[in-house]
Amino acid sequence: MVATLELGNGGERHNGTVESELAVLRGWSWPYTVVHGAHDGPRTTVTAGIHGCEYVSIYAAMRLARELDPAEVMGQVVVVPVVNLPSYWERTAFVGPYDGKNLNRLFPGKSTGTFSEALAYFAFNTFILPNDAYIDLHGGDLVEDLAPFAGYLPGTDPAVEERSRAMADAFGLSYIISRFAGASAPTGLTFTAAAERGVASVLAEAGGCGQLTLDDVELLVAGTRRALTVAGNLAGDPTPPQPSRHLDQSEHVAAGCDGFWICDVQAGDHVSEGQELGRILGIAGELRDTVTAQRDGVITVRTTSAAVKKGGMLFSLGS
Numbered sequence: 001m002v003a004t005l006e007l008g009n010g011g012e013r014h015n016g017t018v019e020s021e022l023a024v025l026r027g028w029s030w031p032y033t034v035v036h037g038a039h040d041g042p043r044t045t046v047t048a049g050i051h052g053c054e055y056v057s058i059y060a061a062m063r064l065a066r067e068l069d070p071a072e073v074m075g076q077v078v079v080v081p082v083v084n085l086p087s088y089w090e091r092t093a094f095v096g097p098y099d100g101k102n103l104n105r106l107f108p109g110k111s112t113g114t115f116s117e118a119l120a121y122f123a124f125n126t127f128i129l130p131n132d133a134y135i136d137l138h139g140g141d142l143v144e145d146l147a148p149f150a151g152y153l154p155g156t157d158p159a160v161e162e163r164s165r166a167m168a169d170a171f172g173l174s175y176i177i178s179r180f181a182g183a184s185a186p187t188g189l190t191f192t193a194a195a196e197r198g199v200a201s202v203l204a205e206a207g208g209c210g211q212l213t214l215d216d217v218e219l220l221v222a223g224t225r226r227a228l229t230v231a232g233n234l235a236g237d238p239t240p241p242q243p244s245r246h247l248d249q250s251e252h253v254a255a256g257c258d259g260f261w262i263c264d265v266q267a268g269d270h271v272s273e274g275q276e277l278g279r280i281l282g283i284a285g286e287l288r289d290t291v292t293a294q295r296d297g298v299i300t301v302r303t304t305s306a307a308v309k310k311g312g313m314l315f316s317l318g319s
């Protein structure tokens with residue numbers, strides 16, 4: 001039930017498509033590119049479009065697929081620009097259109113599950129697991145404003161953790177997050193599931209709000225190239241122009257009630273304990289909740305949508 005990718009010949013770029021035998025995924029075909037190096041080396045996969053509206057990450061992956069030169073690559077670099085094809089075509093933020101589930105909460109997936117659960121299973125076993133290293137590019141969803149960051153999972157096999165952290169450092173984004181905290185902290189992410197299975201893995205995120213911001217694309221393209229030197233697919237120095245600031249945690253702060261969210265801060269803002277960060281109004285315009293910072297920190301991600309539901313993320317506070 002697991003598809004195998006055609007890798008093409010050494011020294012060539014191979015473009016292919018792959019389909020799944022899982023009944024719920026029939027009719028879909030995933031484009032991918034293998035930049036197959038002339039020299040032996042490790043296999044690394046770069047995915048994007050796990051969230052289908054994160055255009056910065058998708059374009060960064062497209063550029064890497066076309067710009068990496070097989071003559072400079074050792075081993076194989078596999079690029080999958082859009083994993084969540086239904087979310088891409090239907091422009092659904094965070095969740096897939098068929099079952100309302102967030103693909104990046106479902107890894108390593110379930111072969112007998114709903115569309116998104118089966119897609120996680122297919123993507124995990126076809127794209128993510130058969131690798132020495134794995135890079136997942138994200139770009140802030142339609143209603144997300146964020147400070148560029150990389151993430152990795154600590155506490156895995158020490159060699160996997162060290163390589164994952166080195167890839168995160170190589171991206172040179174503003175922040176590195178190694179622990180998501182809070183009641184609505186995410187689980188079942190691509191890179192955490194992969195690292196738990198022994199694949200050195202990193203998440204890199206830049207962009208947001210449905211915009212194709214080319215400076216952010218450049219951040220992800222350049223960062224991925226440096227991460228590929230850590231992975232052993234490219235020669236060169238992985239040191240980024242600016243080092244990232246490591247955060248001990250980033251806490252997802254959830255809405256305490258349904259309503260209309262008025263946020264007073266931007267992604268990247270530093271805030272102080274007790275500072276008012278915004279208000280939630282009822283639909284009649286009445287004040288329902290005032291949201292204050294529980295500690296000093298930096299806003300790593302902010303929900304830009306005014307419409308919020310109880311339990312939905314308002315922002316993530318890094319410290």
Ligand SMILES: [Zn+2]
Binds near residue numbers: 054
């Ligand atoms: Zn995402």
